[in-house]
Amino acid sequence: MKAEADGAALDARDHDYLRRVVPHFLAWKDGAPFLYWFGPQPRICLFDYESVRQVLWNKSGHFTKTDTHPTILAMLGKGLVLVEGTDWVRHRRVANPAFAMDKLKMMTTTMVSCAERLIRECEELAATNKSGEVEVEFSRHFQELTAEVISRTAFGSSYKEGKEVFRTQKQLLALAMATLLNLQLPGFKYLPTKNNRLKWMLEKKMRTTLMAIIQPRLASKGSGFGDDLLGLMLEACFMTEQGEKRDELALTMDEIIDECKTFFFAGHETTSHLLTWAVFLLSLHPEWQERLREEVLRECGKANPTADMLSKLKEMTMVLLETLRLYGPVLTMLRKPISDIRLGSLSIPKGTGIMIPIPILHRDK
Ligand code: HEM
Known part of the structure; x- marks a missing residue:
């Protein structure tokens, strides 16, 4: 078959x-x-x-979530996608403020400037060709674009270190895919096999990189944690449900690290695949390309789109949903x-x- x-x-x-x-x-x-x-x-x-x-x-x-393959767990972290019950409530309370509409609107500027850079790159490539046309592999470009967007929105000024997290996560994903169908015998994950040692090394590397981003933020607590995703999460970690300041973090350091891994993974592959397939479908339906172009020009003119303009793009939303x-x-x-x-x-x-x-x-x- x-x-x-x-x-x-x-x-x-x-x-x-x-x-x-x-x-x-x-x-x-x-x-x-x-x-x-x-x-x-x-x-x-x-x-x-x-x-x-x-x-x-x-x-x-x-209904609870099922047991996760050890390498997937190492890559994704035990963050919101995997936690349950009261832990889920605790994690959710910390993550929610970062996804408030005003915060997302602020992040739109970063997203637009990353997309602008990609468009400029493609235009420059096309200009090197006499015909003004060029064949590009969009899946690769979209992977880079979404990595750039999530690194900058999640880690702001520390986005370069954030990109290191991606590289390590990618290696863990490749390892997970290669071993996903292997029988998971009890205790096997503790044996120093070649794959397990590689997994441990990558896990450690990811933790060290994330710690290097998080620690200085915690140390500079007095001057705020930053208005990126990580900063907003750290801020919420020090607030009680009643909005009062607490002295201790609401999530442990390991939980914050896991949540960073989760947002990195959940927000990267998903959106880059969506963009790639949307462009694939639009290439098959040039009439829809034309409709979307008209809609964008109608709602945004020649200016860069703002969050308010984006919410008016009805046909664009329909295409993304389809x-x-x-x-x-x-x-x-x-x-x-x-x-x-x-x-x-x-x-x-x-x-x-x-x-x-x-x-x-x-x-x-
Ligand atoms: C096309 C884009 C996306 C798709 C199709 C998608 C799909 C999903 C699905 C199906 C789940 C439920 C998983 C389950 O319960 O088993 C989920 C959960 C989640 N996703 Fe996404 N996702 C997308 C983008 C994102 C982005 C951009 C982020 C973060 C930056 C993100 C973060 C999360 C988180 C944190 C959860 C767990 C939520 C919770 O349980 O409270 N996702 N996503």
Whole structure:
């Protein structure tokens, strides 16, 4: 099945990549949820929206996140994406102020100047060609753009050190991908194998780089922590829920480091993939390129866009949402029930992995 799928060439306009990427899921699915094994863990794959809604909307803490592969954990950190319960509330309280609308609006200026630099680079490249045209690999450019944006918005003046974190995270991601399907025997993660030693070295490097960014901020507490993501998080760490100043950090140093890793990873790959696929789709639909160009010129004129202008770009938003539907960067969400539970006609035993296949749900018709 895999050989056949690997050999299948997809037409650029055929966005149904599932039969190429996960043909086994489509074969097993046959209109109903199916059970499969991920190493020693049974997992059930859900396809009906009502069950998925029940899992994701459940507020009683009945569905928790599943155990994470050790290398993914080292790369992503035990930040908001992975923490649970009261820890999640504590982390969320610290992260929320950084995502208030006025703060995001401030960050737009940084994003625009990073995008301007990319446009200038492409224009200069094109100018070296007689025809004024040039072929560029946008995925690479968008990776650099989003790395630049998150480094500058998260770490402000320390963005160069921030970029070092990316490089290390990338190496950890490559290692995680190479070992993801290896059987995780109990205790194996403690053995000094070649991969484990590499993982430990990269983990240590990432921690040292982040500590070097965070420590001076904490030391200069009197003059504020900075108005970037890290500064806003540190500021919130010293505030109580009632808005009073506290003496101790609300998150430990390790938790702050983990949250930095999470924002770096969650905010980088996701957005660069979104931009790449959006440009791919626009290249297939020049009429939509024209519509978006007209909309941008109508709402922003020739000026650089501001946050207020961006919120008026309705067709741009539609294109980005459709790109997320067809080529969303997050493929699955995983949960597990803490006790036996019924979901519709299914009885799911405690601890069974519940897999939510986002791209399949996005293509039910
Ligand atoms: C196209 C862009 C993005 C997509 C498609 C996306 C998708 C997702 C999804 C599906 C989850 C839920 C994961 C789960 O519960 O299992 C999530 C959570 C999260 N994402 Fe994103 N994300 C995007 C951009 C970003 C950016 C730019 C940041 C930060 C700078 C970010 C930070 C987070 C965080 C912190 C969480 C955990 C939230 C919580 O549980 O409180 N994401 N994202």
